[in-house]
Amino acid sequence: MYAACLFCDAPFPGNEALESFPVGRRVAFDADRGRLWAVCRRCERWNLAPMEQRWEAIEDAERLFRDTRVRVSTDNIGLAKLREGLELVRIGRPLRPEFAxxxxxxxxxxxxxxxxxxxxxxAAAAVVAAPIAVPALVAGLWSGGIFVAGYLAGGVTVPYEMAKEWLLSERVxxxxxxxxxxxxxxxxxxxxxxxxxxxxxxxxxxxxxxxxxxxxxxxxxxxxxxxxxxxxxxxxxxxxxxxxxxxxxxxxxxxxxxxxxxxxxxxxxxxxxxxxxxxxxxxxxxxxxxxxxxxxxxxxxxxxxxxxRALEGELEVLTDAWRDAEEIAAIADSI
Incomplete structure (x- = not known):
């Protein structure tokens, strides 16, 4: 299992989300072809994992990707960010982004x-009447048609209807x-x-x-x-x-x-x-x-x-990197 990038020798930080492959903060996988990469965040190169380390990690990564509610996909690649800080890059047929x-x-x-x-x-009753949020201090008290609102008028008692008009219409x-x-x-x-x-x-x-x-x-x-x-x-x-x-x-x-x-x-x-x-x-x-x-x-x-849209900005770069990594992986797997 890698401790550092094979290309620039930068150390990989660990991740706690993917126990079967706790290497790096960005992991890419292709379940159809059985490939798994640790992506170096310094040089952005994709480090292909040894064959014996892939299968369990790919299954776990697929499950985590499906369980992640915030993700984005194109025709060939998907990106999901887990709350634990791990980013998963999924190669292959995308899943429809979900909202949970x-x-x-x-x-x-x-x-x-x-x-x-x-x-x-x-205050809750005032909000129902106003249909937007109302500060708690202006919930107010009234007696005999008079609105007591020190918050609104610096301690001066003002007519209830005037205060109501301000609260429900003219308040900035x-x-x-x-x-x-x-x-x-x-x-x-x-x-x-x-x-x-x-x-x-x-x-x-x-x-x-x-x-x-x-x-x-x-x-x-x-x-x-x-x-x-x-x-x-x-x-x-x-x-x-x-x-x-x-x-x-x-x-x-x-x-x-x-x-x-x-x-x-x-x-x-x-x-x-x-x-x-x-x-x-x-x-x-x-x-x-x-x-x-x-x-x-x-x-x-x-x-x-x-x-x-923020994720899609990264996808274009990821897609180019994936194509390069795929060529290297195909050669490595054929040896």
Whole structure:
């Protein structure tokens, strides 16, 4: 078993995920041809494992690859990153990338627990009315039609209806760039009502764009600008997290569309449907004219698409390296 790269002599770090082949942090395998490589991260050369060490490790690597929920594949090669830090490169017929509830269950569950702990039942009731996240301190107390809100008015008692209007409509919940900050794009304050009035748009290349309402009017954002803005807005809209049932429902919505990109297209159609605001009132939805479960699924899908594209950037390099390694392996196995 290798301790160092055969090409540059760099030592291989160990891995604890693949017990039958604990060599390196990137392992490539081809189950059909029975080949296994340790990939050197210094020189990126593929070190073919001895024949007697391959079969059990290949079986284990295949099982780990199938159990990994975040992965990306092309026609010839797949890449998966395990939580233990090991990267698996799978050569051969790819598996369809999957989206699993466990990845987001902890994330949204923690949000939910923090919100409930901070705000209690009163704040939770305010959130139901507002359809987006509400800071716990403004849950407020009222008596005889008067809203007591030291947080809102510096200790001054203000009329309940005025405070309610601020809380559910005029409160600034985010500040986002209306384009690429590197190009000097201006920032805009986004209020509660803007988030309800903004809609997703379909974008063939990037999956989703954003028609954003703000104090200055309306701006269509696409590409990285849309992704950045949506990240900020969805973090507020979904700040109260989700139950395990809601997470499962969001994952199911994505699975029904085949993948994250398919769901983003579907969510954009729902958000920007003709007469969407009337339909939104009837469906009792809030931010982006989507239900809470639909918004959770959009946030998940955006994460998935960002990771997929980052992985795909590595796949092109991996494919070239695999072709070179395959030639060497074919010669070695024929001796």
């Amino acid at each position: 509830a466990w990845r987001y269950g902890d994330q949204f569950g923690r949000r939910r627990r923090r919100a409930v702990t901070a705000g209690g039942v009163g 919940i985010a500040r986002v760039s209306l384009g690429d900050p590197a190009d000097g794009a201006p920032d805009a304050d986004i209020r509660v009502r803007h988030l309800r009035e903004s809609t997703l748009l379909q974008d063939g290349a990037d999956g989703v764009a954003l028609r954003l309402q703000h104090d200055g009017g309306e701006t269509d954002l696409r590409g990285a600008s849309a992704t950045r803005a949506l990240g900020a807005l969805l973090a507020r809209a979904n700040a109260w997290g989700a139950s395990a049932g809601q997470v499962r429902a969001a994952v199911h919505a994505i699975d029904e569309r085949g993948d994250a990109l398919g769901w983003l297209h579907a969510a954009a159609r729902r958000s920007s449907r003709p007469g969407g605001r009337v339909m939104a009132e009837w469906r009792r939805v809030g931010a982006l004219a989507l239900t809470p479960v639909e918004r959770l699924a959009v946030e998940m899908a955006l994460h998935e698409e960002q990771e997929r």
